[in-house]
Amino acid sequence: MRSLNFTKIIAILAFMGLAGFSCFWTAESLYMWLPSLTIYGAWLIAVVFFIVASICFGKLLKALDRQADFYGKLWGRTGAFLLAFFGLMVFWLCVSVPTNTHTLLYKAAIKNVIVNDLQRTQGYLLALRDNNVAIKTVEKQYKDKELAVNALFNRLDSEINNRGAEGIGHRFELALQELEQALSIGTDRPCKIQRQPDPGHNKAQWIATAGNYKRQATNFLTLFRARCDKEIADIRATMNSKELTNLITNNNRALKDIDNMKGIDKNIISAVEDDLGKSYGYIQRNSQFISFKGNDKERYTRAGAMPEAKEMLSVPDVWKDYLTTDKFAGHGFIWWVLIAILVDISGFIFFNMAFNSKNNNAIA
Numbered sequence: 506m507r508s509l510n511f512t513k514i515i516a517i518l519a520f521m522g523l524a525g526f527s528c529f530w531t532a533e534s535l536y537m538w539l540p541s542l543t544i545y546g547a548w549l550i551a552v553v554f555f556i557v558a559s560i561c562f563g564k565l566l567k568a569l570d571r572q573a574d575f576y577g578k579l580w581g582r583t584g585a586f587l588l589a590f591f592g593l594m595v596f597w598l599c600v601s602v603p604t605n606t607h608t609l610l611y612k613a614a615i616k617n618v619i620v621n622d623l624q625r626t627q628g629y630l631l632a633l634r635d636n637n638v639a640i641k642t643v644e645k646q647y648k649d650k651e652l653a654v655n656a657l658f659n660r661l662d663s664e665i666n667n668r669g670a671e672g673i674g675h676r677f678e679l680a681l682q683e684l685e686q687a688l689s690i691g692t693d694r695p696c697k698i699q700r701q702p703d704p705g706h707n708k709a710q711w712i713a714t715a716g717n718y719k720r721q722a723t724n725f726l727t728l729f730r731a732r733c734d735k736e737i738a739d740i741r742a743t744m745n746s747k748e749l750t751n752l753i754t755n756n757n758r759a760l761k762d763i764d765n766m767k768g769i770d771k772n773i774i775s776a777v778e779d780d781l782g783k784s785y786g787y788i789q790r791n792s793q794f795i796s797f798k799g800n801d802k803e804r805y806t807r808a809g810a811m812p813e814a815k816e817m818l819s820v821p822d823v824w825k826d827y828l829t830t831d832k833f834a835g836h837g838f839i840w841w842v843l844i845a846i847l848v849d850i851s852g853f854i855f856f857n858m859a860f861n862s863k864n865n866n867a868i869a
Contacts (some may be wrong), residue, residue, distance in 0.1 A: 513832055516859035523852035524559075527605060528552050530845070534604035537611070537818045554600045555852070561592035562853035563861055597846065605845035606838070607820045614819060614836040616661055619763050619777055621811045626784045627756045629795055629805070639740045639794035646691055647733045653687040654726055658719055665711045673704040673711050681718060688725045692732075696725045743791055752787055755780045774814060781812035 511780050511865035519577045596705035632638070657680055664677040681698060688696035698721045704714040743749065766773050788795065788805045797805070804810060813832075816822045826832045 506836050509667060513859055519561075520852055520859055522856035523855065524555050527554050527601060527848050527852060528682075529843070530605040530748055531555075531601060531606040531692060533609075534607040534820060537821045538564065538607075540660045551600075551604075554596055555849075558593055558596035558601070558849070559853050559856040561589040561596070562850075563857045565589035566857060597849070601822060601849055602821050602842060602845050605843045605848075606857060607823050609841040610823065610833065610836060610838060611817055613841070614833060615769065615774065615814060616763060616766065616827050617836070618817060618832070619774065619781075620760065620812045621778070623763065625801070626781060626788065626812075627753065627760070628754050629788050629797075629801075630756065630784060632796070633788075633791060633794060634744050634753065640737050641734050642717055643736050643740070647730060650687060650690060650729060654684065654722055657684040658722070661715050661718065665708065665715060672708075673714060685724055685835075686717075688722060689779055692729065695724075698722060699704075740794055741795060748787065752780070752784050754786060760765075770812060778812050778814050781814065785812060791797065 527549065528551035531554070532544065532547040535542055535547035535550060541546075542550070564585055568582050568589060660680040661677060661684075664674070665678060667676070681756050683699075685696055685698055698718050701714050701717065705711045750854065759780045762773050763777060785805055789810060792802065792806050795802075816826070823833075
């Protein structure tokens with residue numbers, strides 16, 4: 506009667522437990538990133554890849570075992586080692602490490618990422634509602650133009666009264682061209698002052714001609730004032746819109762929900778993502794009224810802009826952010842990489858102990 510091999514039973518149980526952790530993390534990541542796979546498809550991929558990688562690990566150990574016989578086998582010991590090593594690298598670099606780290610980091614960092622995104626986004630929404638930076642900018646554009654026009658009016662008068670070259674001549678024309686340029690700033694089309702064929706032959710006629718030019722310039726300035734007033738009215742309408750008020754209210758509620766969230770509540774996260782998505786769209790449509798900080802303008806206005814919580818659903822985006830930004834600083838990214846690798850290696854070792862029919866001297 507054969508006795509129970511408790512070592513093998515323990516090894517099988519340990520393998521199943523460790524493989525379960527790794528496959529769960531892989532399947533969770535794949536399903537978050539590619540929900541069209543379905544959770545069952547994600548689990549199937551995770552299990553198949555882990556079993557194949559476990560077999561590759563066993564083959565690698567056998568290739569390292571000098572007592573193993575590879576005589577007559579295709580490609581021999583070196584071929585077996587390279588094939589097993591390649592299989593493990595594909596598993597770790599393309600499947601296990603990217604996805605397992607993604608799942609572990611998501612669970613560790615998602616709450617903090619959402620809170621930071623909500624607070625930053627809420628700050629820009631409140632800026633749209635409360636401050637008058639955009640209005641001051643428009644007012645400054647008009648004031649600068651008005652000052653430049655008045656200064657050039659004085660230039661025209663000075664040229665008429667210039668004792669060295671009295672009247673309307675070349676220098677007067679240069680000042681008039683500068684006046685047209687000043688009036689054209691911030692407009693859709695260049696402002697052109699109609700010249701009089703005969704500017705006059707005495708001071709009274711010259712003053713009358715200059716007065717005609719000034720009236721034309723004043724009319725252009727009045728049109729620009731009307732344009733500025735409309736832009737200011739649009740800004741004020743944006744600040745007081747019902748949509749903006751609702752977004753601010755929803756984001757305040759979302760901040761409370763996330764703060765009270767225990768663990769990972771997908772329903773709460775999904776609702777917050779919807780609120781943030783609407784806020785991103787509103788900020789993008791009204792970006793001309795906002796003074797952005799750092800690289801935030803690109804974050805909110807680029808094509809396909811989305812909340813950071815949604816970006817975290819993508820495996821490539823998470824790794825890209827880790828490699829190019831400091832978004833995940835303090836969240837133990839490297840630690841999660843090491844955990845993922847150590848769990849895999851432990852599972853492989855127990856697989857080899859449980860299912861290798863012969864003792865393997867490479868780890869004996």
